[in-house]
Amino acid sequence: VxxxxxxxxxxxxxxxxxxxxxxxxxxxxxxxxxxxxxxxxxxxxxxxxxxxxxxxxxxxxxxxxxxxxxxxxxxxxxxxxxxxxxxxxxxxxxxxxxxxxxxxxxxxxxxxxxRGLLAREVTRPPREEELAVATFNVENLSPADSPQKFATLAHQIVVNLAAPDLVALEEIQDNSGPANNRVTAADQTLTLLAAAIRAAGGPVYDWRQIDPSDGADGGQPGGNIRQAFLFRSDRGLSFVDGPGGNAGAAVSVLDERRGPRLSLSPGRIDPANPAFFNSRKPLAGEFRWGGKPVFVVANHFNSKGGDQPLFGRFQPPARGSEQQRHAQATAVRAFASALLAADERARIVVLGDINDFEFSQTANVLVGDGSLVDLPRTLPPDERYTYVFEGNSQVLDHILISRAIADPPGRGRGFEYDIVHTNSEFSDQASDHDPQVARLHLGIDQR
Structure with a gap:
C-alpha cells in the first residue's frame, strides 16, 4: 500500500x-x-x-x-x-x-x-495565386485495405480538402501491407490511391517517395510505412527530380550562387542518425511554383507508445518517448536552418505527423528562433486538434512554414490554414487523423 x-x-x-x-x-x-x-x-x-x-x-x-x-x-x-x-x-x-x-x-x-448530427468539414478550393499544401496520415494504407477505404480517403482529398496541390502522406505501407515478406515497394499502394482520386472526380496526381529498408522504420510489423509526396501539376506545381535518393543516402543542402538546392530530390534527412532508429526518416523534396523553389519536408516522428497513462499510478506520468522526438526535431530543424543559411528568404514547408502537441518541446525545437511558424499555434485554442485520444482532442499533425511565406514583405499575412475535421471525431473513420491544409499566398507575380 x-x-x-x-x-x-x-x-x-x-x-x-x-x-x-x-x-x-x-x-x-x-x-x-x-x-x-x-x-x-x-x-x-x-x-x-x-x-x-x-x-x-x-x-x-x-x-x-x-x-x-x-x-x-x-x-x-x-x-x-x-x-x-x-x-x-x-x-x-x-x-x-x-x-x-x-x-x-x-x-x-x-x-x-x-445524435448531434456532426458533419464532416469541407475546406474551400485554393485561388489561382495560392499553393495549397496538405498533410494526411492515412493509417497503414495498403492494397490489403478494402476498396471502400481507398474511396473514402480519395473523397476526403478531392472534396473535403478541395484537391490540394500537394499532400504529404504518412503511413503508406508497402505493396503487401502487413505481410512480413521483405517487400518494401509501395507503388501499388500509391497507384490505387491515385486511381481512386480520379474515380472520385479529382485531378491526376503523381507521387515521389523512397522505399525504406525492410523492417527499419517502425510501425505495423511487415508494413514498412513511409511518407510520400502526392502532387498535381496542372496548376503550376512541379517536382524537381534530382539524383535519386535511397534508404541509406542522406540529402544535403547545396549552397549555389542562384540559391540553395537539394543534393537528392527526393532524399532522406540524416537516415543514419540514431534519432531515427526504428522510426520514419524525414522525406525532403524540391518543388517549383512559378519558377521558384519550394522546399518540403514530410515527417512522421516516433509515437507516444510506451508513455505512462494520464490516469496511471505514477503522477505526473513519464513521457519517455519525447526524447526521441526532440532529437528528430533537432535534425529536421538543422536541415531547415541550412536552407535558411543559404537563403534567408527560402520558401520552406515542414509538415506531417509530429506525434506531439503544439505546446510541446518538440514543436519548440522545430520553431527554433521563430524562422519557422507552427500553424496550429495560429488558431484559437478550441480549434487546435487533429486527433482524439481517449476523449482528449489534441494536435499531433503540424504544418510549419518559413517566414518568407508567412510574412511576405508588404503583403500582410501570407497564408490561410485549416484543420479539416473528417475523421478524428467519428466512429466510422477512414483514418484516425484529421487532414489539414495551408493555402500559401505566393502570388501570381511570383509565378
Missing part, C-alpha cells in the same frame, strides 16, 4: 474517480467527447463540463489534460456507437471500474443515444 503523496478527491480529478471505484455511480446527461473505439468504449464528460469545442469535443492544454473524462464500457451491455457531439439521454448509471489506465463506467443496460 502506498503511503506517500496526498489524496484529494474534492479537487483532484484522478483522486475523485479513484474514490468511486467499484461503486454504483450516476453521470447526468453524458456528452460524447470521443468516438466509440473498436473495444466498444466511448469517452464522455458530465453535462456542464468544459470548456468545449464548437463541435462538442474537449481540447487539452499544457495545464489541463481534462481529468473530468470517463469512459462508458460495454462489459454488461452494448454501448451504441457514437460520434463527438452526441449525447446519451438522461442519467446513465453503472459500476465504476478501472482498467487499462482508464476509469470506466459499466452500465447494466444500453443507454439511449441522441
Amino acid at each position: 502506498e503511503t506517500s503523496g496526498s489524496f484529494d478527491a474534492a479537487s483532484d480529478g484522478l483522486d475523485f474517480w479513484e474514490s468511486l471505484e467499484a461503486m454504483r455511480v450516476r453521470i447526468d446527461d453524458p456528452q460524447v467527447v470521443g468516438p466509440t473505439n473498436d473495444f466498444g468504449e466511448t469517452p464522455v464528460v458530465p453535462a456542464g463540463a468544459g470548456p468545449r469545442t464548437a463541435r462538442g469535443g474537449i481540447v487539452i492544454s499544457a495545464q489541463d489534460f481534462n481529468p473530468e473524462r470517463v469512459v462508458l464500457g460495454d462489459t454488461f451491455a452494448p454501448i451504441p456507437a457514437a460520434h463527438v457531439g452526441d449525447r446519451y439521454a438522461g442519467p446513465v448509471t453503472g459500476v465504476m471500474d478501472y482498467n487499462f489506465g482508464l476509469f470506466t463506467l459499466l452500465p447494466p443496460t444500453a443507454p439511449q443515444l441522441q
